[in-house]
Amino acid sequence: QAKVVESGGDFVQAGGSLRLSCTTSELTLSHYAMGWFRQAPGKEREGVACIMRDGVEPIYEAPYYGDAVRGRFTISRDNTANTVYLQMNDLKVEDTAMDYCAAGVRYYGDRKYCGTPVNGYMGQGTQVTVSS
Numbered sequence: 858q859a860k861v862v863e864s865g866g867d868f869v870q871a872g873g874s875l876r877l878s879c880t881t882s883e884l885t886l887s888h889y890a891m892g893w894f895r896q897a898p899g900k901e902r903e904g905v906a907c908i909m910r911d912g913v914e915p916i917y918e919a920p921y922y923g924d925a926v927r928g929r930f931t932i933s934r935d936n937t938a939n940t941v942y943l944q945m946n947d948l949k950v951e952d953t954a955m956d957y958c959a960a961g962v963r964y965y966g967d968r969k970y971c972g973t974p975v976n977g978y979m980g981q982g983t984q985v986t987v988s989s
Contacts, residue, residue, distance in 0.1 A: 871949055902973070
């Protein structure tokens with residue numbers, strides 16, 4: 858059912874970097890607000906980073922970042938490749954989680970909150986494991 862596919866998860870040492878990718882052949886991702894979420898064992902799913910769809914007014918273009926990742930992670934788009942990325946730098950053990958990409962997230966450009974889609978799509982996830 859998932860129409861978006863994540864890749865790029867891996868094992869990495871603390872302090873290292875990874876880049877996650879999210880793509881699809883069924884949707885034009887520039888038309889959607891996109892986001893990354895993660896869920897660690899025993900914890901609730903949390904918003905990591907979200908970005909508005911293309912074409913919004915500049916005042917709404919700023920991405921959302923969760924408090925735990927702000928300053929270390931960057932969300933971006935490559936519309937030519939129909940791909941959304943999550944660049945993760947300075948990874949910490951507590952970043953270990955299953956990371957999910959979603960299209961049609963509930964993000965409105967205020968940098969305060971991003972929620973999982975109600976009428977959108979979420980992938981199957983890619984595992985990020987950070988060792989000390």
